[in-house]
Amino acid sequence: MIINFHTVSLKKKFPLQISRGIHDRSQNLFIEIIKDGITAWGECAPGKTEGASSAREVEIHLKRLIDSKVDSLALYEVKQRAKELNIPPCAFAGFDIALWDWKAKKANMSLKDLLGLPSPHVPTSLTVGINPPEIVKERVELILKNSQVRALKIKLGSKEGIEYDKMIYSQVIESTKHSDISIRVDANGGWSLEEAKFMMKWLAERGAEYIEQPLVEGDEDKLKFLFEGRLLPIFIDESCRSAKDVAEHYQYIDGINLKLMKCGGITEALNILYVAKAHGLKTMIGCMSESSVSISAGASITGIIDYVDLDSHYNLDPDPSEGSSMVKGVTMINSLPGHGARLKI
Numbered sequence: 001m002i003i004n005f006h007t008v009s010l011k012k013k014f015p016l017q018i019s020r021g022i023h024d025r026s027q028n029l030f031i032e033i034i035k036d037g038i039t040a041w042g043e044c045a046p047g048k049t050e051g052a053s054s055a056r057e058v059e060i061h062l063k064r065l066i067d068s069k070v071d072s073l074a075l076y077e078v079k080q081r082a083k084e085l086n087i088p089p090c091a092f093a094g095f096d097i098a099l100w101d102w103k104a105k106k107a108n109m110s111l112k113d114l115l116g117l118p119s120p121h122v123p124t125s126l127t128v129g130i131n132p133p134e135i136v137k138e139r140v141e142l143i144l145k146n147s148q149v150r151a152l153k154i155k156l157g158s159k160e161g162i163e164y165d166k167m168i169y170s171q172v173i174e175s176t177k178h179s180d181i182s183i184r185v186d187a188n189g190g191w192s193l194e195e196a197k198f199m200m201k202w203l204a205e206r207g208a209e210y211i212e213q214p215l216v217e218g219d220e221d222k223l224k225f226l227f228e229g230r231l232l233p234i235f236i237d238e239s240c241r242s243a244k245d246v247a248e249h250y251q252y253i254d255g256i257n258l259k260l261m262k263c264g265g266i267t268e269a270l271n272i273l274y275v276a277k278a279h280g281l282k283t284m285i286g287c288m289s290e291s292s293v294s295i296s297a298g299a300s301i302t303g304i305i306d307y308v309d310l311d312s313h314y315n316l317d318p319d320p321s322e323g324s325s326m327v328k329g330v331t332m333i334n335s336l337p338g339h340g341a342r343l344k345i
């Protein structure tokens with residue numbers, strides 16, 4: 001097995017500001033695995049909250065994993081080895097994606113077909129970051145120029161407080177009043193319990209579909225006070241990093257948002273989905289700053305996911321990878337074997 005690493009700089013068309021900070025560029029690590037004449041691709045989007053803050057750090061962790069002689073192991077054994085070696089989820093995610101890509105290509109099947117999953121069919125939301133209302137207006141107008149777009153995800157939980165959040169959301173309502181579009185809200189843990197209670201009522205009265213991560217990660221014991229009498233469905237994102245978290249918090253949430261970089265790839269994403277569904281929860285998939293490679297891996301499993309937020313590659317200038325496109329608002333995979341995407345080198 002030959003493994004090559006490629007570090008690639010990604011630039012965003014529009015910087016994305018959320019409750020924890022602002023991002024306008026990043027460096028991702030791409031993994032190219034060549035075995036039996038088959039080339040497979042994976043991608044890691046580093047993130048401090050996902051265990052490694054740079055492409056360099058991700059590469060060091062993956063070299064530790066590879067040096068432990070993983071090439072003769074089954075995928076589930078590789079995952080176990082990564083756990084023993086404390087490989088961060090955003091690093092293992094890229095390796096896991098590449099292994100699944102290889103496995104599907106070896107079988108000459110798409111990853112979706114290998115997993116026995118339906119085709120992607122849920123339109124993706126597009127994200128609007130925390131910005132002054134005049135910028136929000138510009139962004140929403142630009143997004144709506146694409147008539148395929150069916151849903152917006154609005155980032156709230158701004159450092160300026162809930163009055164500022166209300167101004168942002170009110171602008172979105174104004175800018176979308178002539179469109180038939182769903183509006184979801186992600187607070188990224190930016191609210192206190194009292195603010196979350198207030199804002200959930202306020203947003204429910206103004207047509208929001210659900211709220212994502214109202215409370216900061218670590219405050220999960222307070223979810224029960226929000227859950228009782230809630231007017232909006234509650235999804236957790238930062239509070240759901242593995243299937244174990246679903247089993248711990250299912251009583252006081254309506255759904256979970258998984259991300260490949262946060263949970264460590266396709267293998268754990270499937271575990272999360274099965275546990276969430278077993279507990280009657282709704283499911284969502286989101287993304288970090290990812291290009292078409294890991295977006296296509298994620299899109300390969302959206303056939304069994306209720307809400308999709310796979311939009312980061314649309315905001316890249318340019319997308320260094322190819323393989324995924326928007327079809328009728330859905331982030332689609334192509335018909336090639338594997339997840340169907342590759343780094344353009």
Ligand SMILES: [Mg+2]
Nearest residue numbers: 186212213237
């Ligand atoms: Mg989120």
